[in-house]
Amino acid sequence: MKELLPTPTKSHYLFNLRDFGKVILGVCLADKDRVNEINVVARLWTHEIWRVFADRLINDEDRLLILRTLREVMRK
Numbered sequence: 001m002k003e004l005l006p007t008p009t010k011s012h013y014l015f016n017l018r019d020f021g022k023v024i025l026g027v028c029l030a031d032k033d034r035v036n037e038i039n040v041v042a043r044l045w046t047h048e049i050w051r052v053f054a055d056r057l058i059n060d061e062d063r064l065l066i067l068r069t070l071r072e073v074m075r076k
Contacts, residue, residue, distance in 0.1 A: 023049055027048055
């Protein structure tokens with residue numbers, strides 16, 4: 001995302017394909033008997049995005065950006 005580029009104070013804001021793979025792995029490791037509806041998959045995907053990407057963010061402004069983006073995607 002253009003808004004979350006690494007800066008000297010945010011040098012750890014480097015996201016790559018491995019991070020996306022962690023999201024996919026988290027979704028794939030879910031118990032298939034408990035994940036049987038689309039809304040459960042959507043909640044799990046949102047949780048994994050938050051766990052992998054938002055946990056690295058250092059301020060509330062950046063977290064709100066991720067939250068707004070997730071809400072927009074989930075509405076679609």
